Amino acid sequence: MATLTGQSELEKAMRLRPGAAPDVLIEDLAEQLSILGEVEPPVDLRLLASLQSIDDVRETVSSHSGCLINEGGRLRIELCAMDSPERQSFTIGHEICHTLLPGFMMKQNFRCTPLRATPRRDGTLNIEWLADVGASELLLPRRFVGPTFASHPYGWDTIEQVKSDYGASLEATARRAVRLTPQPAFFVRLEFATSRQNAAPALRVKSAACSSALDVFIPPNKSIPRDHPIFRASEGEYVDELADMRSLRLPGKFLVSARPYPYNNDEGDTVMRVLVLGIKAPTARSVRL
Ligand SMILES: [Zn+2]
The missing domain is CATH 1.10.10 (Arc Repressor Mutant, subunit A)
Structure with missing residues (x-):
């Protein structure tokens, strides 16, 4: 070929x-x-x-x-x-x-x-x-994972199961779920980082993806305010709730699922990583976080 x-x-x-x-x-x-x-x-x-x-x-x-x-x-x-x-x-x-x-x-x-x-x-x-x-x-072939994502709750439990079944990373699996979701949906990876304007570390976007029904650009390095619900995931909490996502330039409220997934970097330090899935206005009973 x-x-x-x-x-x-x-x-x-x-x-x-x-x-x-x-x-x-x-x-x-x-x-x-x-x-x-x-x-x-x-x-x-x-x-x-x-x-x-x-x-x-x-x-x-x-x-x-x-x-x-x-x-x-x-x-x-x-x-x-x-x-x-x-x-x-x-x-x-x-x-x-x-x-x-x-x-x-x-x-x-x-x-x-x-x-x-x-x-x-x-x-x-x-x-x-x-x-x-x-x-x-x-x-993560869509002919296999598409039916799985469609028949299971949109959230990290499903992502972790698919990740394990397919030998994929969490982030690759989350991006696949977002891409195959017909509804407006997003994924972001957040880590603490500084910016040129602000020397104090803030929880910032490291990477992001949106479904085709959500034609929005989430700017890299955009920060999450400390009083935003998904910030609590950086303190160890599992956050599953309706949240206003305009701080990431997303239109209005989404059902979000944010979880802490710390990892060890190349220097052996533990780095806090927050992964977030969000979906807009779910209509099917099966779609819950
Ligand atoms: Zn390449």
């Missing part, structure tokens, strides 16, 4: 379906690859890599999570040995998707840190973000 000459699979798909958004197309291409591989959860990413002529996946010491290397037509993925197995799986998916995206034929290697990119607002292709979208479909 991979080709080292000519147009990328995404460019071909864009020609065939000019009205379709690139992220929809890369998700479809990833799904086709996944169906071709006849994978079932937990998905065998190395098998899917081999279908794209990537015959070597190895660990290495690197400051990047992953690298796709093309040596005279032989393709190899290098993974950061320090990353968790969940993160490595997502990275394999990300690198596989580079073989479907523009630029693959020209560049000798890609050095990637997945889940950092956001969609561009100017209509140009953000290849790193599109590789993330495709990786999500490879790791």
Whole structure:
């Protein structure tokens, strides 16, 4: 399926379906690859890599999570040995998707840190973000997780179960749930950080994602006021309530579920991380937090 000459699979798909958004197309291409591989959860990413002529996946010491290397037509993925197995799986998916995206034929290697990119607002292709979208479909195929998300409560209990079943990270699973939710919904990751204007640490946005029904840009580094309900999650509380989210430029009130998920950073320090899911005006009885 991979080709080292000519147009990328995404460019071909864009020609065939000019009205379709690139992220929809890369998700479809990833799904086709996944169906071709006849994978079932937990998905065998190395098998899917081999279908794209990537015959070597190895660990290495690197400051990047992953690298796709093309040596005279032989393709190899290098993974950061320090990353968790969940993160490595997502990275394999990300690198596989580079073989479907523009630029693959020209560049000798890609050095990637997945889940950092956001969609561009100017209509140009953000290849790193599109590789993330495709990786999500490879790791968490919608034909399997879609029915699970639709039939279970929208919240962290469901996310944790799916994460465990699919060998995905919490954040990748939360982003997948948001993307597959037909209602206005969002995910944010918050950590304490300073800003240029304010030297005192505040709980700030590190990354964010919105469902297609919520066309809003949540600014990176935007802070959460200390009196906002989701701030309490940074003090150890599970917060499940209706909250006004205009502090993140989201329109009005959402049912939010905020949980503390501290982690150890590269220096071995424990860092408080708050993950938040929010959904607007749930209508189905099954949708509860
Ligand atoms: Zn990349």
